[in-house]
Amino acid sequence: MSMASIIVAITAFVLGALLALLTIPVLVWLERRTAGLVQDRLGPNRTNIFGFRLGGVVQSFADVVKLLIKEEYYPSHIKIGRWLFMLSPIITFTAALLAFMVIPFADTLIIDGEALRMQPLPVEYGVFWYLAIGSVGVIGVIFGGWLSHNKYSLLGAMRATSMVVSYELPLGLAIISFIVTYNTVDFNAMVQYQTDTLFGFLPSWGVFLQPLASIILIVALFAETNRNPFTVAEGESEIVAGYMTEYSAMKFAMYFMGEYVAMNTASAVIITMIFGGYQLPYVSTQMLLENFNYFAYALIVLVPAFTWWMISFMRKNNRVRPSVTTDSGRIFETKVITIFLLFLAVVVDAILLYLSLIPNVLATQIAVTMIQVVIFVLKLMAFNMFFILIRWTLPRFRYDQVQSLGWNYLLPLSLFNLFVTAIVVVGVN
Amino acid sequence: MGKNIITTPRYGKNFKDRLYLPAIYEGCKVTFKHFFTNINNSNAVDTLEYPEEQPSDITSRYRGLHRLTHRADDTIACVACFMCATACPSDCIFIEATERDDNKDEKMPKSFSIDTLECIFCGYCVEACPCDAIRMDTGIFSLTGNSREDFVLNKDQLLSYKGAFGEENSCARS
Numbered sequence A: 001m002s003m004a005s006i007i008v009a010i011t012a013f014v015l016g017a018l019l020a021l022l023t024i025p026v027l028v029w030l031e032r033r034t035a036g037l038v039q040d041r042l043g044p045n046r047t048n049i050f051g052f053r054l055g056g057v058v059q060s061f062a063d064v065v066k067l068l069i070k071e072e073y074y075p076s077h078i079k080i081g082r083w084l085f086m087l088s089p090i091i092t093f094t095a096a097l098l099a100f101m102v103i104p105f106a107d108t109l110i111i112d113g114e115a116l117r118m119q120p121l122p123v124e125y126g127v128f129w130y131l132a133i134g135s136v137g138v139i140g141v142i143f144g145g146w147l148s149h150n151k152y153s154l155l156g157a158m159r160a161t162s163m164v165v166s167y168e169l170p171l172g173l174a175i176i177s178f179i180v181t182y183n184t185v186d187f188n189a190m191v192q193y194q195t196d197t198l199f200g201f202l203p204s205w206g207v208f209l210q211p212l213a214s215i216i217l218i219v220a221l222f223a224e225t226n227r228n229p230f231t232v233a234e235g236e237s238e239i240v241a242g243y244m245t246e247y248s249a250m251k252f253a254m255y256f257m258g259e260y261v262a263m264n265t266a267s268a269v270i271i272t273m274i275f276g277g278y279q280l281p282y283v284s285t286q287m288l289l290e291n292f293n294y295f296a297y298a299l300i301v302l303v304p305a306f307t308w309w310m311i312s313f314m315r316k317n318n319r320v321r322p323s324v325t326t327d328s329g330r331i332f333e334t335k336v337i338t339i340f341l342l343f344l345a346v347v348v349d350a351i352l353l354y355l356s357l358i359p360n361v362l363a364t365q366i367a368v369t370m371i372q373v374v375i376f377v378l379k380l381m382a383f384n385m386f387f388i389l390i391r392w393t394l395p396r397f398r399y400d401q402v403q404s405l406g407w408n409y410l411l412p413l414s415l416f417n418l419f420v421t422a423i424v425v426v427g428v429n
Numbered sequence B: 001m002g003k004n005i006i007t008t009p010r011y012g013k014n015f016k017d018r019l020y021l022p023a024i025y026e027g028c029k030v031t032f033k034h035f036f037t038n039i040n041n042s043n044a045v046d047t048l049e050y051p052e053e054q055p056s057d058i059t060s061r062y063r064g065l066h067r068l069t070h071r072a073d074d075t076i077a078c079v080a081c082f083m084c085a086t087a088c089p090s091d092c093i094f095i096e097a098t099e100r101d102d103n104k105d106e107k108m109p110k111s112f113s114i115d116t117l118e119c120i121f122c123g124y125c126v127e128a129c130p131c132d133a134i135r136m137d138t139g140i141f142s143l144t145g146n147s148r149e150d151f152v153l154n155k156d157q158l159l160s161y162k163g164a165f166g167e168e169n170s171c172a173r174s
């Protein structure tokens, strides 16, 4: 093992952990603000540290602190299986977290002829890992519901189980269609496959190659993450909080955070499988490396433009209305963040300029990797936004409707799709 | 019969409806539109920036915090008849009666307290009172405190609140 490989492995792991864990508060905040804006409200925007509210994202951290110092309440009627009762939120959370660890954030780095994968877990059978670990999450839900000794929890767990049997098969079959099409079980190779073009003008993303399987995949992953319209395992109006009813403080938070990690993981899988992963459409890593100068020049223009847009957006929206007299430090906050953003833009531009003027193979590689990570994060956030907006758009399905959707529509469709795919693939080869 | 029967069309049976995806698209169009207009100009969202902005649309029928009214000569209007305490569904009015020495009435409350944490703001106490001595017209909609005891309002506190809508004294006792 060389020095470079160790550094890359550690970087990839830290990046993965950060992406999975740091996105939780951001996603919770995003969800609450989006819900507000969709419903013509504002959402949480008050919590601040020394006047810095960052649009309200501080609220999520305050919530975490609150949950951490809350009284650890343990329901006394649970006599058997205490340790499993405590363990089940951890199972759900860990499963979601581990499933995220096989997503590539950037293309394989080749340093001194050594291929270093930009995955927290550098494995070549990512899809299998995801399928195996991703489905474990629901076991935590079922254990939690069963061991709560509570009718609501039991009903919630039962519904979660009914969900598993209805979406797991279509999900697996849809993924098999992708495996057949891409001829690989490696997420990174799937991304590589999608950098080509289709008919000369479309990027060969999975969503264009396999529209039907893509829809099934998205629907099944919505179900897997327990998000609307498939939130059957919990239902305020019918079964209180479902399987979470008896959980409080950090135990509850584990389930709650697990849900967001699962959503993040699902988004990552969707963009990696059908939206070209960390790649820009039409642009392969090779192209990026060879024509780095042009990309650098483009970015030198784009980064300040984007910064300018962010600053003008902030100046427009981070202020109080004319009817309110105190501004509670918003002008000061805007000023500080503006200076910070300008500084950041200047630094990024300087680095890009330096790299384009003085070519350096290793530095270029690292820069390309970073660009890909940024693209990955942007795509990930865009898809998370889609998840969130869908939640505030659609009503909930009844759980028998989910079952009939799974068995009567999605399963035959995915089987049909698999047959067609297999015939086409065999015919073409 | 016959003439007035209106047959409403049944939806959800044709292929487009059963596909469900066009409906999702239509729904998303609405939510996305709200989202993008609001994020573009979040100051135009029609909400109240509470607590900097206070509501200005509290009507005189609004059931706010309770108060005890006065007579014209500023003495307490309540005669400690216990009607309100009897009517209260949450049993949160606590009255102790004592003899009255100013020849106005026979009785008056020695202590009168309302536990606002128990109160459901139903207004039955106001309805029950024969002397118009208890009212909920203060227009106060928020009460804050650091302990549970802070929310048990005593006689002096209840007497100190002013009516927000003009009528100050009791209309039944003078």
Ligand code: SF4
Binding pocket: B084, B087, B088, B089, B090, B091, B092, B093, B114, B118, B119, B120, B121, B122, B123, B124, B125, B126
């Ligand atoms: S408003 Fe209703 S609950 Fe409150 S004190 Fe009066 S009667 Fe009791």
Ligand code: SF4
Binding pocket: B077, B078, B079, B080, B081, B082, B083, B084, B085, B095, B128, B129, B130, B131, B132, B133, B134
């Ligand atoms: S407030 Fe009215 S109902 Fe209650 S004790 Fe006094 S006079 Fe009687």
